[in-house]
Amino acid sequence: MAGRDLRVRVSERIADAGYAAGWTALRFAPDALARSLFDQAGAVVGRRHGGPAQFRANLARVIGTTPGEVPDELVVDAMTSYLRYWCEAFRLPSMDPAEAAGNFDLPAADRARIDTALDCGRGVVLALPHSGNWDMAGLWLVQHYGTFATVAERLKPESLFRRFVEYRESLGFEIFPLSGGEQPPYGELAARLRDGGIICLLGDRDLARQGVPVTFFGEPTRMPAGPAKLAIETGAALIPAHVWFLDAPYSMASCGEEIDVSGGVAAATQAMATAFERNIAAHPADWHMLQPLWEADWSAARRARLGEAT
Incomplete structure (x- = not known):
């Protein structure tokens, strides 16, 4: 056990050092060079042994096939997209905020739903x-609406967690840490909504392991209750959003119709999952889900924890 704990701590420290090096070295690298390096790395990882097995299995659900039938080029494109995210993340703190936001587009009709x-x-x-x-x-939201609130997943070691919080705060986000990786700070988020503010929540991963059962691409999984619960409790509009890449350095987003939350948390969360389905199916290569998501892929330990919780 002691040996395993040591290996985990060493792995965490290596990860922390790697992210620190990325933010230090890449933020001032020429844009074309940085993007080329990450594109090449994405292609290599995507082609090696058919790409990460779980990533391929997740993509298989999206396009309605088996993992073995997922086109190799889709896996390569998806891994290249994932590494593009990291390339841009490492470089964002050194970019001019207005210029960076100018590379991002949200159609006027979609923005009107927020307004x-x-x-x-x-x-x-x-x-x-x-x-x-x-x-x-x-x-982009900060440039057009001022700050907004969101949550940050607890990471280990603490120094790595702080790096991500400081990174996003440097972009103008208001960050609330998840409490021990469990429940979101509902009280603080609800207060922002009651004041007429905006919060953004990533809603496709159930970090708390206590999410709402939904059907997603035809299979059962769970998604966090937070978005629907907050909308119901505060009267806020629950709007599904989606972001995808265009040719570098451009990105685009959409905001769908407001979700009806009058049927309760479970129905609203399923409606959110259905909205995610449509958008992910339209841009499968840009969905960065490398972890087990569906119940069929959960570990025995997670199943046991879920059984204890219920």
Whole structure:
């Protein structure tokens, strides 16, 4: 056990050092060089042994096939997209905020959905999956609406967690840490919504392991209750959003119709999952889900924890 703990601590320190090096070295590198290096790395990882097995299995659900039938080029494109996110993340702190936001587009009709809610004095919950560069989307929000609130997943070691919090705060985000990786700070987020503010929540991963059962691409999984619960409790508009990449350095987003939350948390969360389905299916290569998501892929330990919780 002691040996395993030591290996975990060493691995965490290596990860921390790697991210620190990325933010230090890449932020001032020429843009074309940095993007080329990350594109090449994505292609190599995507082609090696058919790409990460879980990544391929997740993509298989999206396009309705088996992992073995997922086109190799889709896996390569998806891994290249994932590394593009990291390339841009490492470089964002050194970029001019207005210039960076100028590379991001949200159609006027979609933006009107946000404005309509805010003009009525309502808060807005933007729920989105891990797709494209959500940090770039946040930077765009800051440039057009001022700050917004979001949460940060607890990472180990603490120094790595602090790096990510400081990075996003440097972009103008208001960050609330998840409490021990468990429950979001509902009280603080609800207060922002009652004040007519915006919060953004990534809604496709159930970090708390206590999410709402949903059907997603035809299979059962769970998604966090937070977006729907906050909208119901505060009267905020729950709007599904999506971000995807265009040719570098450009990105685009969409904001769908407000989700009806009158049927309760479970129905609203399923409606959110359905909205995610449509958008992910339209841009599968830009969905950065490398972890086990569906119940069929959960570990025995996670199943046991879920059984204890219920």
